[in-house]
Amino acid sequence: MWERATGKPIHPAIVWQDRRTAGVCSDLKEGGAEEDVANRTGLVIDPYFSATKVAWILDNVPGARARAEKGELAFGTVDSWLIWHLTSGHCHVTDVTNASRTLLYNIAKGEWDAEMLRLFRVPAAVLPEVVWSSQNVGDVTTSLGLGGIAIAGIAGDQQAALFGQLCWDAGEAKNTYGTGCFLLQHIGTQFVRSKNRLITTLAASTQKRLEYAFEGSIFIGGAVVQWLRDNLKLIGASADVEALAASVPDTGGVVFVPAFVGLGAPHWDPHAAGMIIGLRRGTLPGHIARAALESIAYQVADVLEAVQSETTAVPDLRVDGGAAVNNLLMQFQADVLGVPVVRPQVTETTALGAAYLAGLATGFWADPQELKAKRSNDIRFEPKMDAAERSGRRALWQRAVERSKQWTE
Secondary structure, three states: OEEOOOOOEOOOOOOOOOOOOHHHHHHHHHOOOHHHHHHHHOOOOOOOOOHHHHHHHHHHOOOHHHHHHOOOEEOOOHHHHHHHHHOOOOOOEEEHHHHOOOOOEEOOOOEEOHHHHHHHOOOHHHOOEEEOOEEEEEEOOHHHOOOOOEEEEOOOHHHHHHHHOOOOOOOOEEEEEOOOEEEEEEEEOOOOOOOOOOEEEEEOOOOOOOEEEEEEEEOOOOHHHHHHHHOOOOOOOHHHHHHHHOOOOOOOOOEEEOOEOEEOOOOOEOOOOOEEEOOOOOOOHHHHHHHHHHHHHHHHHHHHHHHHOOOOOOOOEEEEOHHHHOHHHHHHHHHHHOOOEEEOOOOOHHHHHHHHHHHHHHOOOOOHHHHHHHOOOOEEEOOOOOHHHHHHHHHHHHHHHHHHOOOOO
């Protein structure tokens, strides 16, 4: 949140992994708000999303709530903040995909929701205008040395990656391996509630219409490798994890549940805690490293299973993000899914998707089909594990997950 007059923030940004509002979220759920919230926003009540963080800032910065109600303050996800400064305060906007992640936007109607603003105690005066993901919203100001460059591609991280992976039709799915993991499956133009506590989110589109996707959000993906590097000092660089994991043939019975900030989809347990179980005297660093990598794949398998139980089976899973370059992880991912994993030549598909959206809005590319024609050199990982072994491994993982739940409540 920042001052409209000066552009200066009134408090440090609160990142998506921050759990300070877990208690508020629990109170709202116990008060019976969850069903109405899901029907309007497609989301679950969780500290992951923006609304309770906005309220926290307004309640904890002296005078902030009064200033917000007078229209002196602006709220935004990081896209809004960047565009505000790129345009010297002329544009206070967000796109439909980022708006859909705030707990304040009605994704069935395509508008800020007055009831959600009341529930989460957020004044309408702080909100940005909502625009399409592929739309010229203004030019960068000359004061920043980039004058005249159009701002025309705006999308949330995962929605940009979904678009960059060319998942534009119902049934197509991708998973991004970043700090967390985010699996999205396009479900078409109708708002559908998930039966498995997945979230329904708006997808980026060039059609200037509301399109939807199911999403499973996994809070700790590649971050578990960073944890091995920075906390346990098992590796010197993240890229070293593949060699360490490959130094042993399997995990030696070790299961690693990296619930460092609770569990995301499909569990949504902010009180779960991280756990390494199955340790023996013979356990080596390689076993822990391999179990850490496998934990990423197991979490993705849990989410994809939840998605497919209420949509259609995916023919393959398109993958991207930093950890997608790890061949051992990608092969194991194909094995525990039982479907091929497809890695594109360009794995930074969030940036690619944003570029596609901007290029299509400004005429750099004439037609979306032109982008499909350019894609080539995908690498496919075919599943090699038999069904019985896959089932046994996932059952052991799920036993461990159940033991990690509700630890800090």
